[in-house]
Amino acid sequence: MRSHQSPRCRSPSAPRPLLPRASSGWAGEGAKAMALWALLSPGVLVRTGHTVLTWGITLVLFLHDTELRQWEEQGELFLPLTFLLLVLGSLLLYLAVSLMDPGYVTAQPQSQEEPKEEQTAMVPQAIPLRRCRYCLVLVGDVHILLWKEPGPSSESLPWRPSTLALPLLQEGLPNLGPDCGLQSSQNALGEPALSLDSPLCPQQPLRARHCRDCRRCVRRYDHHCPWMENCVGERNHPLFVAYLALQLVVLLWGLYLAWSGLRFFQPWGLWLRSTGLLFATFLLLSFFSLVVSLLLASHLYLVASNTTTWEFISSHRIAYLRQRTSNPFDRGLTRNLAHFFCGWPSGPWETLWAEEEEEGSSQAV
Numbered sequence: 001m002r003s004h005q006s007p008r009c010r011s012p013s014a015p016r017p018l019l020p021r022a023s024s025g026w027a028g029e030g031a032k033a034m035a036l037w038a039l040l041s042p043g044v045l046v047r048t049g050h051t052v053l054t055w056g057i058t059l060v061l062f063l064h065d066t067e068l069r070q071w072e073e074q075g076e077l078f079l080p081l082t083f084l085l086l087v088l089g090s091l092l093l094y095l096a097v098s099l100m101d102p103g104y105v106t107a108q109p110q111s112q113e114e115p116k117e118e119q120t121a122m123v124p125q126a127i128p129l130r131r132c133r134y135c136l137v138l139v140g141d142v143h144i145l146l147w148k149e150p151g152p153s154s155e156s157l158p159w160r161p162s163t164l165a166l167p168l169l170q171e172g173l174p175n176l177g178p179d180c181g182l183q184s185s186q187n188a189l190g191e192p193a194l195s196l197d198s199p200l201c202p203q204q205p206l207r208a209r210h211c212r213d214c215r216r217c218v219r220r221y222d223h224h225c226p227w228m229e230n231c232v233g234e235r236n237h238p239l240f241v242a243y244l245a246l247q248l249v250v251l252l253w254g255l256y257l258a259w260s261g262l263r264f265f266q267p268w269g270l271w272l273r274s275t276g277l278l279f280a281t282f283l284l285l286s287f288f289s290l291v292v293s294l295l296l297a298s299h300l301y302l303v304a305s306n307t308t309t310w311e312f313i314s315s316h317r318i319a320y321l322r323q324r325t326s327n328p329f330d331r332g333l334t335r336n337l338a339h340f341f342c343g344w345p346s347g348p349w350e351t352l353w354a355e356e357e358e359e360g361s362s363q364a365v
Contacts, residue, residue: 043229047098050227051091057281058087061254064278066261083253090250093243094228102233103219105208132210132217206320206349207329209310220349222308238341241303244296251289258282306336 061068062080071079204210209221211231220234232240261278263271302312306329315321320328329349330336338344 046229060281061257064261066257068257090246097236097239098228098230102231103235105217248292255285303340306330
C-alpha cells in the first residue's frame with residue numbers, strides 16, 4: 001500500500017528549490033528575447049559598424065586606381081602589406097579598448113580586522129569616501145519588483161520577491177553587477193528572499209565617477225565614448241591614446257591614397273561614375289582625420305598635465321577641485337607620462353591630493 005507523504009512532513013535533508021522554475025514556454029521566449037537583445041545591443045551594432053566601415057574603406061582604396069593598387073600591380077607588396085597590418089592593428093586596438101574593463105569600482109569584502117597604522121597613514125582620513133547615489137537608485141529599480149519585509153537590522157534587509165520578480169531572479173538581476181552584495185537566501189518561513197550582506201554600492205575612490213550609460217562607477221573616469229560604447233577610465237585610457245595615434249596614422253595614409261586616385265580632368269558624368277565612391281571616401285577620411293587629430297591632441301595635453309576630460313570640463317562641480325587654483329595631481333611632465341603609460345610611481349590618488357593640501361597649507365602659513 002503506497003503511503004502519501006504530506007508536503008509538511010518532508011525530510012529536512014531534502015533540498016528545497018530557492019525559486020520556483022518558470023514555465024518552459026516562458027523560458028524559451030525569454031531566451032529568444034535575450035539572444036535577440038544581445039545581437040541588437042548598441043555595443044554589438046557600434047563595433048560591427050566600425051569593423052565594416054574600416055574594411056569597406058580599405059577595399060575601396062584597393063579597387064580604385066590609387067597608388068596602393070599600383071604598388072600591388074607592380075609587385076611591390078611591402079607598402080600594401082604594411083598598410084593592411086596597420087589597419088588590422090588599429091582595429092584590434094579598437095576592440096581591445098571597447099571590450100575591456102575600464103576600471104569598474106567593485107565592492108571589497110569588509111575585513112573584520114582593524115587596519116594597521118601603516119595602512120591608515122597611506123590614505124588620509126580627511127578625504128571622506130562617499131557612496132554613489134546613482135548606484136543606490138539602480139538598486140531602487142529592483143524595489144519595484146520586490147516586497148520589503150521588516151528585518152532585524154539595517155545591515156540585513158530581507159526582501160520577498162513578487163511574482164513579477166521571480167523570472168528576473170532566476171536569470172539574474174539585470175540592474176546590478178556581480179559585486180553589488182545581493183545574495184539569495186530563505187527567510188524564516190522558508191520562502192525565497194534576498195539579503196544585503198554587503199554594501200549596495202562600493203565607496204567611490206578619488207577621481208572616480210558614475211557612468212549612466214554603463215551604470216557602473218569607473219576609476220579615474222575620463223569620459224564615455226559612444227564610438228567605443230564603453231567608458232575610458234584608469235585601465236584602458238593608455239590603450240585609448242595608443243589607438244588614437246595609430247588610427248590617425250592609418251587615416252592620414254588612407255587620405256593620401258584616396259587623393260592619389262582622384263582624376264579631375266574628366267567629364268562630370270564619367271568622373272562621377274568612375275571616382276564618385278572614391279571621392280566620398282576621401283571626404284569621410286578627411287572628417288575622421290580631423291576628429292581623431294583633435295581628440296589625440298586634447299588627450300595628450302590632459303595626460304601631460306595628469307587630468308581627465310571630466311575634471312577639465314567640470315572642475316567647478318568636483319568637490320576635490322572646486323577650491324583649488326591648480327591641479328593637485330600634476331607632478332611634472334616626465335612623472336605624469338611615466339605614471340600614465342607605465343604606472344610608475346604608483347600610489348593612491350588620495351595621497352597625492354593630501355600632499356598637495358599640506359603644501360598649500362604650509363605656504364599659506
